[in-house]
Amino acid sequence: MSDEHTPTYVEQGKEFDRDMNYVPDRITRGGERPEHGPVDGELWPVERDRYRLVAAKACPWANRAIIVRELLGLQGAISLGMPGPTHDQRSWTFTLDEGDVDPVLGIHFLRDAYDRRFPDYPRGITVPAIVDVPTGELVTNDFPWITHDFFFEWRDHHKPDAPNLWPDDLREEMEQVMQRVFTEVNNGVYRCGFAGSQDTYEAAYDRLFDALDWLEERLADRRYLMGPTITEADVRLFTTLARFDAVYHGHFKCNRNKLTEMPNLWGYARDLFSTPGFGDTIDFDQIKAHYYVVHTDINPTGVVPKGPDAEVWHTAHGRERL
Structure with a gap:
């Protein structure tokens, strides 16, 4: 049972439903x-x-x-x-x-x-x-x-050499890719972690890994999600991938495999991590503290895991060939 200042996210017997009502200004x-x-x-x-x-x-x-x-x-x-x-x-x-x-x-x-x-x-x-x-x-x-x-x-x-994150000729396809990334991956890990029943968890788990398999295949022959250059779609996927092994694999029970066990996605994630503006915004200690301390309904002890070793993010990715 949580006190009045402890957020609760899991509703017994229910699927996680994200509140998407934001201030639209x-x-x-x-x-x-x-x-x-x-x-x-x-x-x-x-x-x-x-x-x-x-x-x-x-x-x-x-x-x-x-x-x-x-x-x-x-x-x-x-x-x-x-x-x-x-x-x-x-x-x-x-x-x-x-x-x-x-x-x-x-x-x-x-x-x-x-x-x-x-x-x-x-x-x-x-x-x-x-x-x-x-x-x-x-x-x-x-x-x-x-x-x-x-x-x-x-x-x-913008700075003079700012990247084109929304290429006009790719916009329609990119919107479709980002929608699937959002529903199945960005939000998919939360549907697993905050599932209120075995059935809703397993359905969410299957959807998540179906999408990750699709992304693994998509990244086999292209460096980034939309081709040879970084777009908004890559930013949106990266923030979930950066948290996958440190949090979602264990804390949210997304444990069919680790990100490090999906060669194309893992290489892609390290490629982005090594790009200025990406990896230098990641703080694994803060990430782990947030999930493992705040989500007391999932982790009531508040114990924060010591691993995984963040140094693996600095290993060669080999994606330049694409």
């Missing part, structure tokens, strides 16, 4: 209608130094935003606040900062930014989140659109 060039996608909330104008990305290294969804910010060279336009790896039902907290307070926002709980915009915000306090620094209010926590808009709407602030 978007930051766009000039605050005008965006180039792609829906307008279900308010539009905020792109402004250098106005916004703060709050993104914990422990969280795979937040890790995406950190990577894309790095790849596009947006560090000088959007500041980064990083909460610590553990939290309770109240909020992510800035325990890595001096005095446990974010030095720009001046808050200890990320919830404060949510409540400032929406008093007594009723949903989960999630990362990544973008906060309007002048008001201290949440702008959005809609993670798929945050990275999308970093590419399309913040182009005036």
